[in-house]
Amino acid sequence: SYVLTQPPSVxxxxxxxxxxxxxxxxxxxxxxxxxxxxxxxxxxLVIYYDSDRPSGxxxxxSGSNSGNTATLTIGRVEAGDEADYYCQVWxxxxxxxxxxxxxxxxxxx
Amino acid sequence: xxQLVESGGGLVKPGGSLRxxxxxxxxxxxxxxxxxxxxxxxxxxxxxxxxxxxSGYIYYADSVKGRFTISxxxxxxxxxxxxxxxxxxxxxxxxxxxxxxDVITHKMDVWGQGTTVTVxx
Numbered sequence: 040s041y042v043l044t045q046p047p048s049v050x051x052x053x054x055x056x057x058x059x060x061x062x063x064x065x066x067x068x069x070x071x072x073x074x075x076x077x078x079x080x081x082x083x084l085v086i087y088y089d090s091d092r093p094s095g096x097x098x099x100x101s102g103s104n105s106g107n108t109a110t111l112t113i114g115r116v117e118a119g120d121e122a123d124y125y126c127q128v129w130x131x132x133x134x135x136x137x138x139x140x141x142x143x144x145x146x147x148x
Numbered sequence: 149x150x151q152l153v154e155s156g157g158g159l160v161k162p163g164g165s166l167r168x169x170x171x172x173x174x175x176x177x178x179x180x181x182x183x184x185x186x187x188x189x190x191x192x193x194x195x196x197x198x199x200x201x202x203s204g205y206i207y208y209a210d211s212v213k214g215r216f217t218i219s220x221x222x223x224x225x226x227x228x229x230x231x232x233x234x235x236x237x238x239x240x241x242x243x244x245x246x247x248x249x250d251v252i253t254h255k256m257d258v259w260g261q262g263t264t265v266t267v268x269x
Contacts, residue, residue, distance in 0.1 A: 070253035074193070081243055081259040082185075082193065088253045125193050129254035134207055136254070137183065137195035 041130040043140035050146045051116050059143045061109040061126030069128045071109040073102060076142075077122045085124075086111060113145070121147045150174035150258050152244050157263030164234050164267070170227040170244030170260055178222035181205075181247040183256060184229050186240035186265075194240075197229065198247070212238075234267045241265075 044062040051057040061071060073086040084093050086102040089109065099114040113120055126140040156168040170182070184196040197218040198207045206218055217230040227244050241264050245256035 072253065072255045074256075076193075081261050082245075082256075083259070084255055084257050087255045087257075093257065123192075127255070129249075135195070135209055136207065137185075137198065139193045139195060142192040 040133055040135055041128065041138045043126055043128065043138055045124075045126060045140040045143045047141070048144045048146065050148055051113075052148045053116055053118060055116055057113040057116050057120070057145055059111045059113075059124050059145065061111070061140050062107055063109070063128065064107065066107055066109050066128065067105045069104075071102065071104050072127045073111045074125045074127065075120075075122045076125065082125065116145075116147055118147050121145055150246075152246065152258055152260035154242065154244055154260045154263035157242065157265045159266045159268065160234055161269050162235060162267055165230070165232045166234065166265060168229040168231065168242055168244075168263055168265070170229075172225045172227065172246075175246070175258075177220075177225040178202075181249065182220060182227045183245045183247055184218060184227075185243045185245055185256070185259075186238075187243070187262075188237070188240040191240075196242070199227070231265070234265075236267050239265060239267050 074082040075085045076082040085096050089104040090102040101112045103110050123142045125142045130136050151173045153171045181200045183198045199218045215233045219228045241262040243262045244260045246258040248257040
């Protein structure tokens with residue numbers, strides 16, 4: 040089955056840019072979604088189809104996907120961005136189609 | 149307002165059963181596939197099961213296949229998860245999530261707040 044690999048943690052100072060990666064075999068040929076989960080809350084979709092933002096998600100959130108790595112980029116990081124972030128793909132070749140990465144804890148210093 | 153509200157969680161002994169419910173409102177429930185996703189304490193998200201809009205397609209994670217049954221009642225705008233032969237490792241927060249799909253992408257665009265299942269003697 041398809042495997043997505045994320046770094047366990049990323050730290051960034053306020054106002055700087057955070058980049059969270061998601062590795063997978065030829066992930067550039069897949070459509071990648073990203074979810075944000077703040078402590079005690081349900082996940083929220085922040086990026087879909089590699090780089091599209093749902094309504095209500097700040098423009099500071101962007102995504103890219105190429106080769107074996109997809110990246111969630113958060114510009115001008117704020118304290119409120121501190122959360123766990125999960126990448127996700129749909130594996131159409133599997134009867135276990137929904138695949139999540141292990142998650143990355145973003146810490147705002 | 150689009151909303152999903154889970155219920156039915158609780159404390160159950162190993163080997164026991166529990167039925168989770170998810171009440172949908174604010175959208176045409178019968179036109180969307182739905183999912184259950186769980187999160188064990190301190191762990192990441194784990195997809196559990198999916199059901200298509202008319203229940204024609206159903207999928208399960210290997211970890212729950214044969215023990216859990218997903219179903220829906222479109223007339224009642226409700227999603228269910230029957231959980232049998234529960235194990236300690238099924239302890240988790242269980243979320244229901246709406247699936248928004250097209251030819252290119254499948255995403256979970258609406259999530260409930262979750263219901264907690266604890267399996268312990």
